Amino acid sequence: MSALLLARGDSLAKELLRAAIEARYGVRPPLLDALQLEVKGRMFARLGPVSRWLPFSATLTLKLPLSFHYDYTLRLSGMPLRHSVQAYDGMVLRREESGEPVVITEQQVIHSVQQRLWAALAVLLVPLTETHVTLHAAGEHLIEATNSDTDDSALIVLDDEYRVESIQSNAYNAQAGETQVFKLELDPAYVELGGLLLPRSMTCLWDDEPFMEIEPVEATINPALDDALFVLAED
Numbered sequence: 001m002s003a004l005l006l007a008r009g010d011s012l013a014k015e016l017l018r019a020a021i022e023a024r025y026g027v028r029p030p031l032l033d034a035l036q037l038e039v040k041g042r043m044f045a046r047l048g049p050v051s052r053w054l055p056f057s058a059t060l061t062l063k064l065p066l067s068f069h070y071d072y073t074l075r076l077s078g079m080p081l082r083h084s085v086q087a088y089d090g091m092v093l094r095r096e097e098s099g100e101p102v103v104i105t106e107q108q109v110i111h112s113v114q115q116r117l118w119a120a121l122a123v124l125l126v127p128l129t130e131t132h133v134t135l136h137a138a139g140e141h142l143i144e145a146t147n148s149d150t151d152d153s154a155l156i157v158l159d160d161e162y163r164v165e166s167i168q169s170n171a172y173n174a175q176a177g178e179t180q181v182f183k184l185e186l187d188p189a190y191v192e193l194g195g196l197l198l199p200r201s202m203t204c205l206w207d208d209e210p211f212m213e214i215e216p217v218e219a220t221i222n223p224a225l226d227d228a229l230f231v232l233a234e235d
Helices: 002-006 011-025 107-124 227-231
Strands: 034-047 050-063 067-076 079-088 093-097 100-104 133-139 142-147 152-158 164-173 178-186 190-193 196-199 202-206 209-221
Touching (some): 011 142, 011 152, 034 067, 079 107, 093 107, 107 152, 107 164, 107 178, 196 209
Antiparallel strands (some): 034 050, 034 209, 050 067, 093 100, 133 142, 142 152, 152 164, 164 178, 190 196, 202 209
């Protein structure tokens, strides 16, 4: 697995990452420049004076190293309740409101989005093999992966079979108004979609409180993408 030679860091961390990639993909991991992922699941959302679990569907488009487009629809009794679009081009965060893109300038929010994106990329493992990533073995089955370009870090917990058990980082939770532990808990079983092996399900948590459960349903590796997608501009 020569691609791992690009990663920087201590030898134990590299061996742990090598083992995790082989446990997921075998000796021929995919080459990822971009990914489009269709997901479904449920989200804990406020509905009037109360909060409850509601079903949602979403399309997440990633362009490595740090661009994304996220389009989701929240439903109530099968009917669309809320629709939201966010995009990040690696520098600027935008959200669509009433059909118009709005630039979000609050640095705390932008950094939180970037930090959580880095944790999500760690789920795929392959993005951790690049030269801008520094790996550190934080324990027998713990890898700390830091993006040296942005200084974002994620702690990856492996089980005894080197499958990814969870990923966590510290990020600002805008709803709580404070920095909390953002955690992704992964199902140990995999599903193959579009030639990519992904966790069958994933739970997202703030300080161990789940707020979203996700199941991937369709994946496209390295789709042709227009950069306009990541700035919410029309072709």
